[in-house]
Amino acid sequence: MQTDFLEVSQLDLASKYLKEGEVVAFPTETVYGLGADATNETAVKKIFKAKGRPGDNPLIIHISSLEQLENYVEAVPDTARTVINHFWPGPCTLILNKKGPIASSVSGGLETVAVRMPDHPLALKLIDRVGVPLAAPSANTSGKPSPTNASHVKSDLNGKIRAIIDGGETGIGLESTVLDLTDPAKPTILRPGGVTVEELRAVLGEVFENNPSEKLESAPKSPGMKYKHYSPEKPVWILPARLDEAKKVIDKLEKDGETLGVLTSSNWLERLKTDQRKGLSLGEINQPQQAAARLFKSLREMDEENITAIVVQPYNKKGIGTAYMNRLEKAASRIL
Structure with missing residues (x-):
């Protein structure tokens, strides 16, 4: 497959590829994401193939409006609305009970979905033009350090995906915080990230933290929980x-x-x-x-x-x- 290298002015072409069921890498404020139509099972499976990602490792869906959120989750509890009001758009992913036509591979077979609204104008415009949420893990070979510029994506995925949008360096450089709100009374951080536990506690009060030393037997609710990650070739x-x-x-x-x-x-x-x-x-x-x-x-x-x-x-x-x-x-x- 030939991979196109697109400028930020070529969002129409990028959105065309995504609507056709192709996979496109794009910048966010955290790291580069590897996007596909989150409602298209065939497209989502291309993400897993390109990355070499285990099928039970769920993906985050990226939205550009609160209307999209309402369309793809069962309910938005008050706890979630508080987080949204303070930290969206931004590097905070919420895990909620899903509804609607989300591809089953996105959630690794679970009844929950991880969703966030990125704080990056290009990402928001791209999602807007496609018209559906984009499932998007980091745009790298599974297990390697996440990409913070387009050249990192090219190094890992050239020839494996349809296009890469070059939006320069990312700002935060680490992935989003993942907050499990399936029990709104017990908000639990499954992965630390761009929004800190201190910031979350300042608006929510008690916030729990996942114990990473506990062996995970079942399918993980969040990316970054179960598998070896972020490793270069050198030890x-x-x-x-x-x-x-x-x-x-x-x-x-x-x-x-x-x-x-x-x-x-x-x-x-x-x-x-x-x-x-x-x-x-x-x-x-x-x-x-x-x-x-x-x-x-x-x-x-x-x-x-x-x-x-x-x-x-x-x-x-x-x-x-x-x-x-x-x-x-x-x-x-x-x-x-």
Whole structure:
């Protein structure tokens, strides 16, 4: 299959492809999404094939209006309306009971659907022109770091999908928060993301967090719960939280023959980088949102280097740091 590379001015062509049941990658404020008509079972299955994604890993549907929401969920509880009023459009996905002609593959056979309204003008215009929700996971090969620009999508999916819309770099750089509201009295975060637990608690009061250490036997309600994710080809190892300890660990690993790529804050990198050691900055140490925005891109960039492993600085699990650490821990094979 030939993959078209489209400019933002070519939304009419992109929407034509989607209406014809094809798959198109497009930018959102979080990461690039791999979109298909969420009501077309054949089109949705093309997403799973292109990504190599397990069939029981559900997809998020993206909408451009509240009217679309009403058409595809059984009810919108007050808890959901509160979240919508504060965080939509934006990086917060709600899990609600589904209705209407959503393709069964979207929900992995469950009676629920994950839905969000992206905060990106191009994504909203595209959904509007297609006229139905777009099912859209991240536009990458399943298991690899999510794409934050069109070149990442091209690297993974060129020749496997109909088109890629180049909308530049994404802003947040990590996927949306997924909030399960099937029991409105017990809002539960299934995946941390662009909206933090602190922000949700400020408007909802009590918010529960899924325990990722619990073994998942049944089909997951949300993407990002069951399978290995976000991993480059090179192994990823998490550094100790203290700079002096991290430096000792790196020195010993290199003495033992490892060739390391280092991903840390600029503050740490000044102390750790050498002429022989590859290093990329994740931003200022007190700006975890910078680290979140740069993590996937930096993992992909470092994966191209002639190294044996990538070592990465951990951040505190508060605010967006929770989502950053969720992705890093899923990508990593070792904690140093």
